Amino acid sequence: MQMNYFSRYTILALALILQIASLATAQAQSKKQFLIVGLDEKQTYSDKGVGIAGPPGRDSVLIIDIGSSPLEPKIIASLPLANTISGPPVNLAINSNETLALVANSMNVVEVDGKWKQVPDNRLFVIDLEASPPALIDTIAIGNQPSGLSINKVGNLALVANRADNSISVLRITGKKVELIDTVVIGEQVSHVVFRPDGKTALASKFPGHKVAFLDVDGEKVTYKKYDVVVGLWPYNVAITPNGKLAITADNGNAGAADGNIDTVSIIDLEAIPPRVIDKVVVGDGPEGLAISPTGRLAVTALLKGSNSSKEAFFYNRNAEVVALKIDGKKVSLSNSVEVRGLPEGIAFSNDGRYIYVGNFIDQDISILRVDGEKIVNTGKSFSLPGHPASLRSRFQ
DSSP states (O other): OHHHHHHHHHHHHHHHHHHHHHHHHHHHHHOOOEEEEEEOOSEEEOTTOOEEEOOSSOOEEEEEEOSSOTTSOEEEEEEOOOOOSSSOSOSEEEOTTSSEEEEEEEEEEEEETTEEEEEEEEEEEEEESSSSSOEEEEEEEOSSSEEEEEEOSSSSEEEEEETTTTEEEEEEEETTEEEEEEEEEOSSOOOEEEEOTTSSEEEEEETTTTEEEEEEEETTEEEEEEEEEEOSSSEEEEEEOTTSSEEEEEEOSSTTSOOSSOEEEEEEESSSSSOEEEEEEEEESOEEEEEEOTTSSEEEEEEOTTTTSOTTSTTOOSSEEEEEEEEETTEEEEEEEEEEOSSEEEEEEOTTSSEEEEEETTTTEEEEEEEETTEEEEEEEEEEOSSOEEEEEOTTO
16 A cells, blocks of 8 residues: 555656646747848849838837747737848847847938939837837937947947948847947948957958957947958948857848859857958858857858849849858858759848748748757748748857
8 A cells, every 4th residue: 555655656747747748848849039130122223233212110129939839920010111232131130138129221212303213211119028019119320321230249339330321330229228328430431240259359340441449338338449351342231159269251242132153151260369350161152141159160151052033143042041050269161052942132040049040031931940960951941921031140150
C-alpha cells in the first residue's frame, strides 16, 4: 500500500512538472517578436527598369508579429505613414526591449509640371509598440533625407544618417519621448549609421565616398574625429557582430543598383588599432540588404541581381538571391545561397537567429528562410503583404 501511495504521488508530481514545463514552453513560443516593415506605394518600375514615381498617400508601416508563429507571421498594426524605397532598407529600427520603434521617411513626392518628382523629407516617426495596437505617438523634424538609423543597446540614444545634409542626427530617448539634441557634420553623404554593442563607437557608411566613418560616443556627445576606412564600392549598409569585434559592409557596386558585375562585402576588424579592413568576400551582383545573426555566427546579404532592371539587360533576373556568410572568429567566408523573389530590400533575423525574413519589393511579400547550422534554407513559405516592402528590420539589426 505504501509503495503504491508513493508511486501514485510521484507520478502525479511528475505530471504536474511536465504540465508546468509545457505551459512555460508554450508561453515562450507565443511571445511576440516584432518585425517592422515600410511599404512604398509611390514607386514602380517599367520593363526598361526605369523608376516611375506616383502620387503620395498610400504608403504604410506594418508591425508584424513573428514570435507567436515564425512560419506564419501576423500583421498586428498598419499605420498610414510615408515610406520610400529610395535609400538603404534600414530607415527604421526597434529598440532592444521592443517597446519603441523609429521610422525615417527619406523622400517625398511633389507634382512638378504634371509629373511626380522625389524631394528630400525630414520627418522621423515615433511608434509606441506597447500600445494596443501599436500607434504613432510623435513626429520629429530632423535632417534632410534621413535614411539608415540605429538605436543603441541601452535604448537611450539613436543616430540617423541624413543623406542630403551630409550629417548625422543625434536623438535622446527618455522612455517614449524622443528629441533631437545635436547634429554631427560629416561633410559628405552618409547612408547608414550603426552603434557598436558597447555604445561607445558608431560607424557610418559614406555611400558615394566608398568609406566607413568612425564616430566616438561619450554619453550623449557624438564626435566625428575624421577617421575613415576605405571599403568596397558604394557601401549602402554596415552591420556589427554582437561581440563588437567585426563590422561588415554591403558594397553595392553601382550606386544602389545591380549592373552585372560581381561585388563584395568588406570585413572591418574593430579591435585593431586603428580599425581596418582585413578582408573582402565576393558575394555577387548588387548586395544591398545586410544583417548579422544574434548568435554572431552568420551574416546574410540580399543580392539585387538586376531584378528591377531592364528585361533586356544581360544581367536581368526575374528572381534574386540571399547569400549566407559564415563567421568564425575574424574569418568570414561564403556558406551558401538561396533564391528569393524580385528586388529583395530589407532582411532581418528572428530574435533567436533561427529564421530570416526577406522583403521582396516587386512581389509584395516576405520570403521566410531557415538557418540550418552554417547554411540557410528556403522554407518555401512566403507571407503576402498589402504593398511593396521597401524596408524591413527586427530588433537585433
